[in-house]
Amino acid sequence: MILDAARAAASKLFTAEFRTVFFKTIGITLLALAALWFGLHQAFDALALPWIDALLPGFPSWAGWLSLIAAILAGIGLALGLALLIAPVTAVIAGLFLDDVAELVERSDYPNDRPGRAVPTIPALIMSLKFFGIVVLGNLFALLLLLVPGVNIGAFFVVNGYLLGREFFEFAAMRFRTETEAKALRRKYAGTVFMAGLVIAAFLAVPLLNLLTPLFAAAMMVHLHKMVSVREGA
Template identity: 55%
Template sequence: MLIVSAQKAVGEILDPKMRQVFWKTLGLTILALIIIWNLVTAGLETFAVPFISEWFASFSLPDWTGTMGLFAAIFAGLGLAVGLAFLIGPVSAVIAGLFLDDVAEHVESQDYPNDKAGTAMPLGRSIIMSVKFFGIVILGNMFALMLLLVPGVNLIAFFAVNGYLLGREYFEFAAMRHHDVETVRMLRSRYSGTIIMGGLMIACFLAIPIVNLLTPLFGAALMVHLHKAIASKAQITQ
C-alpha cells in the first residue's frame, strides 16, 4: 500500500500540472527571498554595521574602525546568505501550502475519476496549514543543521520527528478533503504506523538540498494516494 502510493507520487511529480505548481512555488519563493534579503540588508546597513564601527571607535582605535566596519559588513552578508539558504525549504513550504489543493485535485481527478471529488480547504484553513508546514520544515532544517555537530543521534531525531509531524500533517490535509475531524482522527490512529512511514519518505525529500523544494508536491501526492488506500481498506465511504 505504502510503496505503491510512493511510486505513484514520484511518477506524478514531473506531470505538467505538477510542474505548474512547482514553478509558481519556486517563483514566489525567489521573490520572497529577494524581499527578505533587501529588508535585512537595509537593516544591517542602517543599524548593525554603524553600531560595530562606533563600538570599536569607543576604544580609541580609529585606524581599525573602518576595517572592522568592512569586516562586519562582509560577515553579515555571509551570514545572511547562509540564513537565506536555510529559509529556502521553509519559505517554499509556506507558499506551496497555498497550492496543495491544486495538487490533490489533480491526483484525484487523474487517478480516481470515479470517486467523489474532495472539498478544497477554505482560504483561512489553507493559510493555517501553510504556517504549520512552515513550523515543521523549520524544525526539520534545524535538526538537519545539527547533524553537522552530532552525527548519528541527530540523524535519528531528524527522521523520527519529521516522520511523525510530516506524516500527520499531510495525511490530515488529504483526509480532511473527504471526511470530518473525528473520522480523520480515527484513521490516523488506526493506521499510525503506515502514516508515519509515509512521513519518513517525505522527510527523505526534506533532508536533501534542492530536492527539498519538491517536498510539498511529493508529500501531498503521496498522502492523497495513501488516504485513498487506507479509506478503502477501512471500508469508509470517500
C-alpha cells in the same frame, strides 16, 4: 500500499501540471527571500554601521575598514541563512497550493470518485504555518540529539516521519472528512501513516529534491488516503 502510493506520487512530479505548481511555489519563495534579504540588509546598514562609526570616533579609517568587513561578513551570513531557509519557506508557500496538487491527482487518477473539497485559503495558510513551526521545533530537537552518537540520523527520520506523515495525511483526509474524522482515521492507521512519513522524510533528506517535498507528500497522501478509504469501505 505505501510503496504503491509513493510510486504513484513520484510518477506525477515532473508532469506539466506539477511543474506549473512547482514553478509558482519557487517563484513566490524567491520573491519572499529577496524581500527578506533587502529588509535585513537595510536594517544592518541602518543599525550596525552607525554603531561601528560611533565606537571609533577618533579613528575614521579604522571605522571604515571595520564597517566594510562587518558588511562582508553580514552578507555571507545572510546568504547562508537564506540558503538554509529555502526549503522551509518553500514548504510554507507550497502549503497554499496543496489543494491544486490534490485536485490534479484526484482528477487524473480517480476520475470517477467524488472530488474533494478544497481547504479555504486562511485555514490552508494556518496549516502551512503550523506545519512549518512543528517541523522547525522537531528538527531543533533532532539537532540536539546530534550530540548523542548513533541516534542523530535516526532522530531525523523518526521526528520528520511522524510530523510529515501526520500533517500531510490529515490534509488529504480533510478534503473528504471533518477534522475530527481525519484525526481519528490517522490514529487508526498510525503505523501506516508513520511509515509513509518515513518515505517523505527520506525524500526531504535529498538536497534540491527536497524542494519538491510538499508536492510529493501531498500527492502521496492523496493516494494513501484513497487506499485506506477502500479498506474502510468509504
